[in-house]
Amino acid sequence: MNATVLRAGWSRGLIELRQSFTNGAELFSHFLWPALMVATLFFIRDLPVGALLLGAVALPGILGMNAATGVIGMSQQLTADREDGTLLRAKATPHGMPAYLIGKVITVSGGLLADLAIFLVPAVLLVEGLRIGPQSWPGLAWVLALGLVATLPIGAVLGSMFTTARAQGLVQLPFLAVIGISGIFYPITVLPEWLQWIAQIFPIYWMGLGMRSALLPDAAVVVEIGESWRHLETAGVLGAWALLGLLMAPVVLRRMARGESGSTVAARRERALQRTG
Amino acid sequence: MTKSNGIVLDVDGLRMRYGSLDVLHDVTFQARHGEVLALLGPNGAGKTTTIEILEGFRVRSQGRVSVLGADPAHGDEQWRARLGIVLQSWRDHGKWRVREFLAHLGTYYAPYAVPGISRPWDPDELIERVGLTEHAGKKLKTLSGGQRRRLDVAIGLVGRPEVLFLDEPTTGFDPQARSDFHALVRDLADARETTVLLTTHDLDEAEKLADRILVLNGGRIVADGTAAELARRIVGEDEVRWVRDGRRYVERTPDSTTFARELFARYGDDVRELEVHRASLEQTYLALVREAEEVAR
Structure with a gap:
């Protein structure tokens, strides 16, 4: 039975991933954010820091930040769905x-990885002073993987x-504030x-620190x-968030799902129409 | 597996209460395997609440409910695989395409195939069955209301359910789609022995589709029987109209023939413009609803 669930989740994820790269509006948003970030890099690239x-x-910080936007992506999709x-x-x-849920994790993380690649390729050509080589990949991989496990369940x-x-939109403000001080x-x-x-x-x-440790010279x-690159602390904090998310998500999701029925969905739709109409 | 002619839906003393408001009082009914049951009633009668409790989407306040031998409040996935659910309005999965979505949903039911019931339903066959073949490649959000509704029914059927719940299934159908849908439900009931519970406020639909009609009003079942039984039950509701001395009279009576004879015996030629309307099912239904409302007051 579990094989069926995994297969169904996997195929859901791939189908929705394909959908998000084959329709105009979403394709645009997949390129917009990376393009803005590349433009930002272009203007700040030569400012000295020590x-x-x-x-x-x-x-690397932008890479880490983008990976963390999975929090927003995941919560947006869940609310919309x-x-x-x-x-x-x-x-x-x-x-x-x-x-x-398996499908959603695949869709959101797949979309994020694609966005990271869309950003990374032009950005690397633009910036001087990185240390990218075979030794970068393991660091990049574990920070990214642990970072996704820390953020998607949350x-x-x-x-x-x-x-x-509309209410979900409120999540974005504190998220932007945290980016500002990170x-x-x-x-x-x-x-x-x-x-x-x-x-x-x-x-x-x-996540930003981990990325810098992977991509910058010592x-x-x-x-x-x-x-210090503080690898232990990085793993500790991200691990704690991952644990918190993985413990909370099943409980919260189950409680939320229990309340769903045809009439609750219809009633919410009714209210939404009244507000916009 | 449920034996044929076994009881598939068994509801006994069902109550639903929100705060201090009772929306269902002591609802009791049964459905046998392969039966088509219509839950008929005006808006707000409790039809959707009843069907949501049976679907396992809503937890009842009191009473005993059994669907395919299990309590819906604790139904497992195996139980769920034997149900088909068509809600009043779906607008999910707008970016998916018709065939893609049906084929995907079908995979969830494949492990639950049993001898005699092959699951899932082949998507192309199912699409043809509900008349969506030329729209198979369309995105769900681009379907018209009637097309979307037919897809909803196809989704309800994709797992070859043993029990199918249809909440107001033909809302937004044109007459042709409605008649096609009626044929589909009859076929299901005849050939596959699927038990169907549908809610409707359309009496005509209930009469055409259902083996048995339950009239629900104000959270109570006020009548339960075949269309013919219901019509017979209120023989008292023939309507007699006449004019005497320039005044119009309307009288409801159990026996319009005797009433008319007595009317003439008493007033003779003064009785003019006599009309006798025999009880139709529609009048029966309206009378039942009216009667129940008077009792409630």
């Missing part, structure tokens, strides 16, 4: 919910807490210490907190 150039410091009855359909189908939890896409576009050490502490609670800072560590 002995380094800002372009090289910011590029709940609103239009896709989740209810999953509930009406045998083993539909686990297959739905995204699913957030997505099930909101009943409408040392993505400049070293976090220039911020006041209390802000540094807040930033270190969230995964975004650690000398670049001098602008980091404690002049």
Whole structure:
């Protein structure tokens, strides 16, 4: 039975991934964000940060930040799918919910990886001072993988807490604020210490740090907190978020799914129409 | 497996209460294997609440409910695989294409095939059966209301369900689609012995499709029987109209023939423009609903 669920989830994920790369609006958004980030890099690439150039410091940070947007992507899709009855359909189908979730993880993480590649290829050509070689890939891979496990379940939890896409939009504001203090576009050490502490609670800072440790020369560590790449702490914080998400997501999702029925979906739709009409 | 002519739906003393408001009072009925049952009633009668409890989407307040031998509140995936569900309005999976979606959903049911029931239904055959062949490559969000509804029915059928729940299935159908749909449901009931529970507020539909009609009003079942039985039950509702001394009279009576004879015996030639309307099922239904509302007051 489990093989069927995995296969169904996998094929759901691939079908939705294909859909998101074959329709105009979504294709546009897959290129828009990477293009904006490449443009930003272009303008800041030659600013000095100690002995380094800002372009090289910011590029890995942007990779980490983009990977963390899985929180937003996951919660957006979950809220939308709940609103239009896709989740209810999953509930009406045998083993539909686990297959739905597997599919969603594949769609969101697949889309993210594609976005990262779309950004990385032109960005690497633009920026000087990176240290990219065979030794970069293992570091990149574990930070990315652990980062996704730390963020996607949390995204699913957030997505099930909101009943409408409009309310879900509120998640984005604090997310942007956290990006602002996470040392993505400049070293976090220039911020006041209390802000540094807040930033270190969230995964975004650690995903950026992990990416920098994989893609920058060792000398670049001098602008980091404690002049260390802090791999252990990175794994610890991301691991804690992953654990929290994986513990919470099944409980929250199950509770949310239990409340779904034809009339709750219809009632929400009614309310949404009243607001927009 | 349910034996043929076994009880597939068994509802006994079902109550549903939201806060202090009772929306279902003591609803009791049964459906046998292969039967088509219509839950008929005006809007707000409790039809959707009843069907959602049977689907396992809503937890009842009181009473005993059994669907295919299991309590819907604790039905497992194997149980779910034997149900087909068509809700009042679906607009999910808008980016998927018709054939792609049916083929995908079918894979969930494949492990539940049993001797005698091959699951899932072949997607192309099913698409043809509901008349969507020329739209098989379309995205769901581009379908018209009637096409989408036919797809919803196809989705409900893709797992070859033993019990099919249809909540207001023909809303938005044109007469041709409606008649095609009726033929499909009759075929299902005849050939595959699928038990069907459908809600409708369309009496004509209930009469055409159902072996048995349950009239639900104000959260109570006010009548349960075949269309003919229901019509017979309210023989008292023939309507007699006449004019005497320039005044119009309307009277409801169980026996219009005797009433008319007595009317003439009493007033003779003064009785003019006599009309006798025999009880139709529609009048029966309206009378039942009216009667139930009066009792409730």
